[in-house]
Amino acid sequence: MRRVIVEALKGTEGVLADPPPEALVTGLGAAGVDMTARLWIDPPRRRDAVDALDHAIANVKDALAAAGIDLPYPTSQILFHDQTEETDGDRARQREGWPAGRNPPRSRGHVARERQETDEEERA
Known part of the structure; x- marks a missing residue:
């Protein structure tokens, strides 16, 4: 899963290659493994930062789905x-x-x- 996330971030417009993006395990949740993606950007404007984050999240979601990795949904x-x-x-x-x-x-x-x-x- 980490590899899928990192590769998706590497292919995201606005994400710097150096330092490289990372996917860190931050905990074990009730429905899965909690992870945080760490990436670096060099935006001249706040809007560029928001756009880069939007693209990064969308790319990671799409990459996980393409790899057959389901995202957990909470149930009650x-x-x-x-x-x-x-x-x-x-x-x-x-x-x-x-x-x-x-x-x-x-x-x-x-x-x-x-x-x-x-x-x-x-x-x-």
């Missing part, structure tokens, strides 16, 4: 519960949310009811 999972159902909170019976498994977590309501029942039994 949203679970909706019908909290009016009788089975809500009973993970062994509810339709939405986490699967029950062998040892389903108990809801706070179940734990509170069990404590109340235990307290009542002890008083009796």
